[in-house]
Amino acid sequence: MKFRERCLVLAVGVVSLLVVAVGCAGGQNALKESGGGSGGGFVVGSANFPEQLILGNMYADLVEDQGIKVERRLNLGTRDVVFPSLENGEITLVPEYNGALLSYLTKGKSDVTSPEETTKQLREALPEGLIALKASEAQDKDALVVTPETAEKYDLKNTSDLAPVADELVVGGPPEMSERPDGLPGLKRVYGIEFKEFKALDAGGPLTIEALANGDIDVGRLFTSQGIIDARGWIVLEDDKELSPAQNIIPIIRKQDSRRKIEEALNKLSATLTTEDLKKLNRRVEVDKDDPEDVAKDYLKQKGLLG
Amino acid sequence: MVEVLTNLVAWFADPINWQGPNGVPTRVLEHVYYSVLALVLAVAIAQPVGIFIGHTGRGGALAINLSNAARAVPTFGVILLTFLVAGIGLAPVLVALVVLAVPSMVTNTYAGFRAVDRDVRDSAEGMGMTGWQVIRRVEIPVAMPLIMAGVRISAVQIVATATFAAVVSLGGLGRYIIDGLAQRDLTQVLAGAILVAALSLLTEVGLSRLQRVVVSNGLQEKSEEASMETRLEGTTG
Numbered sequence: 320m321k322f323r324e325r326c327l328v329l330a331v332g333v334v335s336l337l338v339v340a341v342g343c344a345g346g347q348n349a350l351k352e353s354g355g356g357s358g359g360g361f362v363v364g365s366a367n368f369p370e371q372l373i374l375g376n377m378y379a380d381l382v383e384d385q386g387i388k389v390e391r392r393l394n395l396g397t398r399d400v401v402f403p404s405l406e407n408g409e410i411t412l413v414p415e416y417n418g419a420l421l422s423y424l425t426k427g428k429s430d431v432t433s434p435e436e437t438t439k440q441l442r443e444a445l446p447e448g449l450i451a452l453k454a455s456e457a458q459d460k461d462a463l464v465v466t467p468e469t470a471e472k473y474d475l476k477n478t479s480d481l482a483p484v485a486d487e488l489v490v491g492g493p494p495e496m497s498e499r500p501d502g503l504p505g506l507k508r509v510y511g512i513e514f515k516e517f518k519a520l521d522a523g524g525p526l527t528i529e530a531l532a533n534g535d536i537d538v539g540r541l542f543t544s545q546g547i548i549d550a551r552g553w554i555v556l557e558d559d560k561e562l563s564p565a566q567n568i569i570p571i572i573r574k575q576d577s578r579r580k581i582e583e584a585l586n587k588l589s590a591t592l593t594t595e596d597l598k599k600l601n602r603r604v605e606v607d608k609d610d611p612e613d614v615a616k617d618y619l620k621q622k623g624l625l626g
Numbered sequence: 627m628v629e630v631l632t633n634l635v636a637w638f639a640d641p642i643n644w645q646g647p648n649g650v651p652t653r654v655l656e657h658v659y660y661s662v663l664a665l666v667l668a669v670a671i672a673q674p675v676g677i678f679i680g681h682t683g684r685g686g687a688l689a690i691n692l693s694n695a696a697r698a699v700p701t702f703g704v705i706l707l708t709f710l711v712a713g714i715g716l717a718p719v720l721v722a723l724v725v726l727a728v729p730s731m732v733t734n735t736y737a738g739f740r741a742v743d744r745d746v747r748d749s750a751e752g753m754g755m756t757g758w759q760v761i762r763r764v765e766i767p768v769a770m771p772l773i774m775a776g777v778r779i780s781a782v783q784i785v786a787t788a789t790f791a792a793v794v795s796l797g798g799l800g801r802y803i804i805d806g807l808a809q810r811d812l813t814q815v816l817a818g819a820i821l822v823a824a825l826s827l828l829t830e831v832g833l834s835r836l837q838r839v840v841v842s843n844g845l846q847e848k849s850e851e852a853s854m855e856t857r858l859e860g861t862t863g
Contacts, residue, residue, distance in 0.1 A: 491795065494808035518714060518795040519805065526709060526794060535714040 361576060364401050364410035365393040369604040369611060370459060370544060370597065374414035376615035378570060381584040382412070384625050393611075398423055405571065406446055412572045412585075417441045417454055418564030420571070430500075434458070434565035445571070452570040452582055455589035457597045459544040460566035461501065463490075463556045469537050470554045477559040481538070482511045490514040491530050492540025493522035501563050502540075509562045514538070543594050546602025568592060584624070591622050633813040634820075643817075648801065650821065656797035657825060660716070660788045664723035665781050671724065672731035672780075673773070679732075680739025680769070681761050690736060693729035701726050701787055709794050719791040726787055727780035734776025738769025767842050774837040781833055785826045789818075799825065 361382055365375030375393040383389045392410060395401050402423065404410045417437045421429045424444040431437050438454045445451060463478055470476070473484045481488070496502035497517055506512040520526040523541045531539035532551060541548065543555055543566075570585045600618060603609040619625045637643060644650050679689045701722045708718035742765050750764045766773070792800030802818025805811070838846070 494792075494805045497805070498809050519792070519801075519808075520795050521793075525706065529710050530714055530795075533713045 360390050361387050362390045362392055362409065362411045364395050364404060364413045366398060366401055366413075367394045367396050369546075370601050371414060372611035373600050373604060373615050373618075374568060376612050377588060377619055378412055378414060378585065380616060380619055380625065381588060382581055385578070385580050385584065387578075387581070405449065405573065408573065410573075411576045412570060415451075415569050415571045416459060416566040417451070417569050418460065418566045420569075422564065429564070432501075432561040432564050434567050437565040438567065438569065441569070448574050449571055450574050450577065452572060453586040453589040454567040454569040455592045457544065457568045457589075457592040457594045458566050459542050459568065459594075459597065460558070461563040462541055462543040462548075462558070464531065464539045464541045464548060464553050465537065465556060466531065466551075466553055475554070475556060477557040478506075478512070478562070479510055479559050481556065485512045485514045488514055488537040489516045489518060489535070490538040490540065491518040491520045491527050491536035493527075494519040496540055505562045509560050544597040544601055546598055546600075546605045549598055550602055550606045568597070588619070588624055591624065630812070630816070634816055637813045637817045647797075653797055653799050653801055654821070654825065656791075657785070657788050657799045657822075660719055660723070660791050660796070660798055661781070661785045661829075663716070664720050664727060664784050664788070665777075667720060668724045668727035668731060668780060668784070669777065672728040672776075673735055675728075676732045676735025676773075676776075677739065677761060677766070680736045681757070681765060683740070686736060686740070690733055693732045696725060696729045699725055701790060702793070705790050705794060714795055716796070718794050719788065719796060722790065723784050723787060727784050730779045730783070731773075731776040734779070735769065735773045738772030738776075739765050741772065742768045768845065770841045771837070771845055774833070774840065778830060778833040778837070781829050782826050785829045786822060789822055 363375055363379040363382065365371040372393050375391065379389045379391045395404070395410075398419070401410065401413055402420075405413055417434070418429075418432075421431070421437055421441045421444055424441070424446075429437075429440060429444075431440055434454065434456075438451065442451050463481070465475055469488075473480070473488075475481060475484075490503075492502070497519065498504070503514070503517060506514075518530065518536055520530055520536075523545055527536070527539045527541060528547055528551075530536045531553070538556075539553075541555075547553075548555060568589065570589065572581070572585075596618070600614050603614045604611050642649075646652070675689060678684075679686045704722040704725050705718045708721045712718060746764060746768065747760060750760045755763065788798055789800035789803060791798040792804040799818050799821045802814050802821070806814030806816075806818060
């Protein structure tokens with residue numbers, strides 16, 4: 320749950336920045352200040368990490384392809400910043416994750432994990448005026464990752480394979496993993512997994528990645544779509560008992576600005592995009608340092624999604 | 627606000643927070659352990675350098691400028707960088723804390739030595755003292771108020787910054803802050819912050835006591851003034 324993790328880490332900073340920004344702007348929203356163009360144009364927003372920039376650019380390209388003028392306001396921040404702007408109309412369209420957004424809207428009270436049910440409940444929980452289009456099969460969800468050596472040594476393919484050998488293994492992940500119901504307590508409850516030790520590191524960041532690479536940890540909690548996984552030849556253990564909430568990519572759009580042809584184009588992208596694709600695209604941006612705009616355009620062209 | 631305080635009191639009153647590997651006593655001990663280790667290392671590096679440049683006057687400008695530049699090094703960056711090289715362990719934290727602590731000690735010791743009255747040194751030499759004897763019996767005692775002020779500033783910085791150990795999966799009081807933020811548990815964050823602040827203050831008080839012991843009586847008043855000055859310097863620098 321990349322999006323939410325980052326919210327957590329940045330919460331304090333974001334809140335204080337917002338307080339200052341709102342204070343300075345005399346009660347006006349900070350985003351409104353950052354650039355004009357709030358005169359009913361079509362605005363694509365996104366959060367501030369590579370995958371969101373890729374998806375935001377894809378959405379913007381697709382809408383532009385319909386002959387509509389689009390303003391890109393990507394890299395905005397966390398959901399706490401982006402979603403309110405979508406609600407009040409400063410943003411028209413954002414790429415979202417069904418599980419994380421449902422959790423945000425229900426204040427963490429949701430406990431569904433299957434993709435279909437999550438999308439269904441998300442549609443019920445969305446505020447008036449916003450619609451969730453077709454969810455993609457591509458997911459950016461919590462994943463336990465191991466090196467090929469570890470996988471071979473312990474014969475690991477699925478998360479459940481960890482249960483008999485976990486007491487020999489050290490796991491590393493974000494600090495909240497030790498407490499969250501879908502973290503260590505969930506692994507114990509659902510899979511009967513109890514690791515030898517837990518190292519509190521970060522949410523799919525450099526600490527976990529390096530610790531896994533140099534053998535300080537045996538199992539790393541990353542995200543399914545991270546480009547680094549393929550780049551290092553690591554193996555994602557299948558969440559075979561569906562402990563982690565689904566995090567399918569899903570476009571959220573303002574109803575009044577939505578058009579049939581926009582929805583069709585976005586739905587076609589959602590139908591095409593897979594987690595493997597997402598991993599490759601993220602790899603280009605995170606590992607090869609390519610420009611998210613180019614990566615987005617290349618993909619759309621390659622899949623024939625631009626008219 | 628009242629709710630925050632009630633939660634905080636409840637947190638400190640909860641016996642669960644006072645036992646086991648995540649209990650306050652364990653976390654305080656870990657925090658003190660990292661801090662003492664870092665302080666000892668930093669003293670071992672900084673004092674010889676400070677004494678050498680202070681006594682000889684050679685390389686003073688270079689060392690002071692290097693020290694001042696080193697103050698600008700972001701501790702968080704050093705921790706991450708060392709982590710990427712050395713992996714999980716004490717190294718990232720110790721390196722970062724030593725980098726943080728060395729500059730103020732070097733500059734203070736240097737300043738202390740340079741402030742020793744020329745006449746006092748001359749008469750010491752005139753009495754037939756060797757260079758080493760001058761350092762040990764004249765310069766260090768006279769410079770002691772400033773040397774100790776440097777150690778105090780560094781120690782308080784170390785204690786406050788050892789919080790970062792939790793970022794790279796070690797223990798210490800930073801665990802409460804890092805975990806609390808990650809779990810959105812404001813009470814835990816505040817409790818951690820209060821404990822770190824309390825420990826920093828205790829360090830300051832403890833080292834002030836120590837300073838009174840190690841500074842010769844004739845210099846006590848000067849010592850008070852010097853530490854006041856450096857403390858002011860420390861807050862602006």
